[in-house]
Amino acid sequence: MKFSIPEIERSALLDQLQTANLKFQKIYPGDKPDRQPVHTVYGGANLFKADTCIKMGDIALKNLQTYAPNFVELARVLQLNGYEHLPRHQDGIGELTKKLDGMPEALRKQEPAWLSYTVYNKIIKKLQTEAVEDFRIDFEDGFGNRPDDEEDATAVQAARELAIGMKNKTISPFIGIRIKPFTEDLKQRGVRTLDIFLSTLLENTNSVLPNNFVVMLPKVTIPEQVMTLVRLFEIIEKTHQLSPGSLKMETMVEATQIIMDDEGRNPLLRIIKASEGRCIAAHFGTYDYTASCGITAKYQTMAHPVCDFAHHMTKVALAGTGIFLSDGATNVMPIGPHRGEQLTFEQMAENRESVHQAWRTGFHHTMHSLINGFYQGWDLNPAQLPMRYAATYNFFLNSYEDAVFRLKTFVERAAISTLTKDIFDDAATGQGLLNFFLKAMNCGAITEDEATATGLTIDEIRSRSFYRILEGRRKS
Numbered sequence: 001m002k003f004s005i006p007e008i009e010r011s012a013l014l015d016q017l018q019t020a021n022l023k024f025q026k027i028y029p030g031d032k033p034d035r036q037p038v039h040t041v042y043g044g045a046n047l048f049k050a051d052t053c054i055k056m057g058d059i060a061l062k063n064l065q066t067y068a069p070n071f072v073e074l075a076r077v078l079q080l081n082g083y084e085h086l087p088r089h090q091d092g093i094g095e096l097t098k099k100l101d102g103m104p105e106a107l108r109k110q111e112p113a114w115l116s117y118t119v120y121n122k123i124i125k126k127l128q129t130e131a132v133e134d135f136r137i138d139f140e141d142g143f144g145n146r147p148d149d150e151e152d153a154t155a156v157q158a159a160r161e162l163a164i165g166m167k168n169k170t171i172s173p174f175i176g177i178r179i180k181p182f183t184e185d186l187k188q189r190g191v192r193t194l195d196i197f198l199s200t201l202l203e204n205t206n207s208v209l210p211n212n213f214v215v216m217l218p219k220v221t222i223p224e225q226v227m228t229l230v231r232l233f234e235i236i237e238k239t240h241q242l243s244p245g246s247l248k249m250e251t252m253v254e255a256t257q258i259i260m261d262d263e264g265r266n267p268l269l270r271i272i273k274a275s276e277g278r279c280i281a282a283h284f285g286t287y288d289y290t291a292s293c294g295i296t297a298k299y300q301t302m303a304h305p306v307c308d309f310a311h312h313m314t315k316v317a318l319a320g321t322g323i324f325l326s327d328g329a330t331n332v333m334p335i336g337p338h339r340g341e342q343l344t345f346e347q348m349a350e351n352r353e354s355v356h357q358a359w360r361t362g363f364h365h366t367m368h369s370l371i372n373g374f375y376q377g378w379d380l381n382p383a384q385l386p387m388r389y390a391a392t393y394n395f396f397l398n399s400y401e402d403a404v405f406r407l408k409t410f411v412e413r414a415a416i417s418t419l420t421k422d423i424f425d426d427a428a429t430g431q432g433l434l435n436f437f438l439k440a441m442n443c444g445a446i447t448e449d450e451a452t453a454t455g456l457t458i459d460e461i462r463s464r465s466f467y468r469i470l471e472g473r474r475k476s
Helices: 007-027 051-066 071-078 090-101 113-130 148-168 187-204 223-239 268-273 286-292 305-318 345-371 381-421 428-443 446-454 456-463 464-473
Strands: 039-044 133-138 173-177 213-217 248-253 280-286 325-328 377-379
Touching: 007 325, 039 173, 039 381, 051 113, 051 381, 071 113, 071 381, 090 113, 090 173, 113 345, 113 381, 173 187, 173 377, 187 223, 187 464, 213 223, 223 248, 223 268, 248 268, 268 280, 268 305, 280 305, 286 305, 305 325, 305 345, 305 377, 345 377, 345 381, 381 428, 381 446, 428 446, 428 456, 446 456, 456 464
Parallel strands: 039 133, 039 377, 133 173, 173 213, 213 248, 248 280, 280 325
Antiparallel strands: none
8 A cells, every 4th residue: 555645744744733623622612511591580689589589480480370370371372383273161171181181291292282281381390499590699780870888788788698598598500690890980889899799608608609600790892801800700719718710700792892893803702711711601681782783772672683693693703612602681571561459351351461472572582592592591570481481391392303313313323333443523413412402401391211212321411421422332
């Protein structure tokens, strides 16, 4: 066998390429298999209590059961697949519910009502057990500009409430604070609140942070703002004897300048790199961003085309980096215009129509986000939570069969590669499919047992790494 390229020259060239490849892989390691919450709920810091997340779940559940007392009503409002085949009268709904309740899951899946029945019951279970996945104690837009002594006192009180919530296990699995931006006019206030809040919290918890705690820095436009927060984190960690790197942050995409800078470049990746590994997510600020584009208030919605442009630019800049991306919020609240116990029939009908219309808006906004690869968004009111989960469960359950087929095919190909000693180089695509199931399981859309239909074992799924799954199968 004859070769044209001498071994020494080939090796030298491939060694140089290895250096470049490894540098690229360090910047773009692929999607992170860690759990990503499906939403972030924002609430003014002055309103935060240790049991806020529990109370939000109760309010959300009451809202759902008031305006959709059964799965048929919800399916009809949202026009879920198969809704046209569902009964319209209460007797028929009751009989169908009883029938589905008594069926094994495998048989139930063959029924036209399976999707709407399953989505509805999963929403109820979620609201009863973990209604809020991520909560941000807000010192920015949700709190406003107040006198310094009032914000100081609120920072102390909110930190103490968080410490109580940690002790009582009543906080969400992901939690954090949003401080004021590091713009020239607000940087002093942002740093002051950060310092007071964390100093008070750590004093009350013996220097223990909540699980998955994060600091959100809004309205970021230049890397120096992020770099400053990192230096402040280092000082706080040293003062309170926290492990280096303990404090994490998120950035926000809220201005046109974070999409394109003064030199016509997208600065997002440079901003992420400025965090020195501490930034875990980038959140889209729908209303600040649309305002920065000159969109008037009436047309500032998640459905505006300028939002899709910003989303795609964010995806292009950060895809493959492991940074979680979150969409913004729907500002239409599913709350009826009439309050009180003694409402007329007409008033109750108006409330129902108003809530249902808001449900449809929130549902379609969330579905749009999911279809475009944004698996997280913002919720501003507990009444929005049912539709967050309705859309999320509908998305994952509708895609389940196709995802099972695709991942099962990848697993089988991996097995063939193992037997033939071929190189199976589609691990990144396999990881993407595995992440679908991880996201679906994390939010309660499917169970771990349902994920094993892919041909993976529970232990393999729990490894959260398709590459490690391949390695394990090659060694066996």
